[in-house]
Amino acid sequence: MSLEKIRDPERMRRWPGHMETDYVYTVGLAGERFFREIKDNGKFYGTRCEKCGITYFPARTFCERCLSELKEWVEVSPRGYVEMYTIAYMDLEGNKLEKPEIWAFIRFEGVFGGLVHKLGEVKPEEVKIGMVVEPVLKPKEQREGSITDILYFKPAK
Amino acid sequence: MIIKRKVAVVGAGLTLFRRRMQETSRELAWEATKMALETAGIELKDVECVVMGSAPDAFDGIHMKGENLADGCGGWRKPYTRVFVGGGTGVFVPIAAWWHVASGHFDICLAVAEEKMSPCHPHPQWAFHTIFDPILSRPLGVNLIWIFALEMHRYMYKYGIKKEDIALVSVKNKANALDHPCAQLAAKITVEDVLNSEVLVWPVQRLDISPITDGAAAIVLASEDVAKKLTDSPVWIEGVGWCLDSRYWTNRDLAYPKYVEYAARMAYKMAGIHNPPKEIDVAEVYDPFDYKELHHMEGLLLARKGEAPKLTKEGVTQRDGDLPINPSGGLLGVGNPIAAAGLMKVCEIFWQLRGEAGKRQVPGDPRTGLAQAWGDLMQIGTVIVMRA
Numbered sequence: 104m105s106l107e108k109i110r111d112p113e114r115m116r117r118w119p120g121h122m123e124t125d126y127v128y129t130v131g132l133a134g135e136r137f138f139r140e141i142k143d144n145g146k147f148y149g150t151r152c153e154k155c156g157i158t159y160f161p162a163r164t165f166c167e168r169c170l171s172e173l174k175e176w177v178e179v180s181p182r183g184y185v186e187m188y189t190i191a192y193m194d195l196e197g198n199k200l201e202k203p204e205i206w207a208f209i210r211f212e213g214v215f216g217g218l219v220h221k222l223g224e225v226k227p228e229e230v231k232i233g234m235v236v237e238p239v240l241k242p243k244e245q246r247e248g249s250i251t252d253i254l255y256f257k258p259a260k
Numbered sequence: 261m262i263i264k265r266k267v268a269v270v271g272a273g274l275t276l277f278r279r280r281m282q283e284t285s286r287e288l289a290w291e292a293t294k295m296a297l298e299t300a301g302i303e304l305k306d307v308e309c310v311v312m313g314s315a316p317d318a319f320d321g322i323h324m325k326g327e328n329l330a331d332g333c334g335g336w337r338k339p340y341t342r343v344f345v346g347g348g349t350g351v352f353v354p355i356a357a358w359w360h361v362a363s364g365h366f367d368i369c370l371a372v373a374e375e376k377m378s379p380c381h382p383h384p385q386w387a388f389h390t391i392f393d394p395i396l397s398r399p400l401g402v403n404l405i406w407i408f409a410l411e412m413h414r415y416m417y418k419y420g421i422k423k424e425d426i427a428l429v430s431v432k433n434k435a436n437a438l439d440h441p442c443a444q445l446a447a448k449i450t451v452e453d454v455l456n457s458e459v460l461v462w463p464v465q466r467l468d469i470s471p472i473t474d475g476a477a478a479i480v481l482a483s484e485d486v487a488k489k490l491t492d493s494p495v496w497i498e499g500v501g502w503c504l505d506s507r508y509w510t511n512r513d514l515a516y517p518k519y520v521e522y523a524a525r526m527a528y529k530m531a532g533i534h535n536p537p538k539e540i541d542v543a544e545v546y547d548p549f550d551y552k553e554l555h556h557m558e559g560l561l562l563a564r565k566g567e568a569p570k571l572t573k574e575g576v577t578q579r580d581g582d583l584p585i586n587p588s589g590g591l592l593g594v595g596n597p598i599a600a601a602g603l604m605k606v607c608e609i610f611w612q613l614r615g616e617a618g619k620r621q622v623p624g625d626p627r628t629g630l631a632q633a634w635g636d637l638m639q640i641g642t643v644i645v646m647r648a
Binding site for chain 2: 118120122124125126127128129130131132133134135164165167168169170172
């Protein structure tokens with residue numbers, strides 16, 4: 104029997120529940136240094152596996168292909184390019200956004216990986232695949248060692 | 261039943277067991293995995309498939325954590341599966357890994373278990389609360405320890421067991437853990453310390469119970485031909501069993517875990533064991549609470565009903581006793597990162613049967629060992645029997 108015709112769930116015999124639990128996550132061994140470099144120095148780092156010839160970005164603790172510990176930290180140029188993008192018109196709750204948001208998968212030269220982040224200072228119709236972008240960070244005193252220390256990426260000059 | 265091929269454990273790895281580890285969940289899994297591969301003398305490229313196990317996503321706080329942890333478990337571009345039977349998962353992981361190899365489909369399978377419980381803040385109690393039925397139990401404000409308290413009290417009432425007899429298990433296991441380099445709660449305590457500790461939900465007191473822990477464990481399984489090439493001392497998996505009881509806690513015999521007996525009988529039959537207390541040389545029995553070790557010894561037919569406390573009192577279950585139980589220090593001493601705790605027990609039997617347990621080694625060259633875990637909604641038993 105379906106109760107779908109009851110549009111107001113409060114009219115069903117029910118017990119209201121919630122499954123929210125709160126969490127505190129560590130950023131981990133590689134994350135600790137990766138985010139500290141962004142917070143303190145505004146720099147991006149990857150880690151290199153000499154055996155597999157790959158530099159992972161963002162930096163990781165171990166190589167997924169051979170499980171070697173990655174001890175070689177390599178500075179990565181913050182200028183990347185747009186691999187692909189999308190435009191969001193609704194937020195997480197399904198509400199219409201006042202201003203559409205551009206979200207892009209950004210790759211960086213010479214490394215394996217990249218970042219998904221927001222694009223700013225650019226209109227949706229101006230975004231191009233392959234476009235070179237650079238990060239805009241929060242003012243140093245406001246950074247807290249988080250992915251949101253990067254406000255967005257903008258078209259590079 | 262025809263078992264196609266023999267399967268051996270050829271390597272094992274374990275992380276520190278601690279609360280609030282800095283490592284991410286996948287970094288923990290990687291540490292255990294790397295150690296297991298190194299001790300097996302193989303590299304990740306030699307691994308043909310991976311089975312991982314972890315208890316509810318709500319502990320690590322990563323939905324679908326099997327996928328999130330895949331690289332740390334060595335799952336990159338390999339057949340990779342997560343198995344789950346709640347708290348019984350840690351011993352179910354090697355069971356699932358066993359059938360991957362016994363089937364003839366793979367020669368080398370990596371088995372990894374991980375749990376990071378401290379992200380759930382301030383305490384995983386809220387995650388445990390939501391395992392209960394939302395209609396009949398949760399509206400009452402049910403607390404996980406209720407069910408243990410009801411079970412422990414029923415066990416005490418039925419057989420006339422005193423709390424001081426149960427407390428001996430906690431004293432033994434925490435002392436055993438003093439020799440375990442990964443242990444979280446190793447301690448020299450007395451029965452009085454247990455009886456004087458804070459009452460949580462009577463009769464469960466603070467020192468009757470295992471802690472909140474982060475950790476990971478891993479083992480490598482290989483087919484007979486491959487195992488014999490890799491090592492001179494493979495440890496064979498000779499029996500596996502698992503069984504789930506009623507989903508209703510009101511429909512179970514609280515004093516005796518019948519489902520553990522069924523799981524054990526399945527494993528014993530396969531291993532050709534007819535007299536478990538005589539034929540099992542060392543056992544790692546699931547001990548998230550002190551009374552559970554006794555409860556499970558009886559379910560595993562290692563002691564007669566109601567008589568496990570007597571064996572404990574007589575010292576039979578000490579490391580140098582006739583039937584050493586939890587020489588590692590168990591969950592009470594080493595710690596309880598749910599799925600990883602079960603696999604830690606399998607690692608311990610592996611080391612015991614190879615004579616590699618160091619200060620924890622039980623005397624007398626043990627040949628046959630057993631590891632057991634328990635869980636889901638307090639109704640599953642998972643059992644593995646191993647031979648040197």
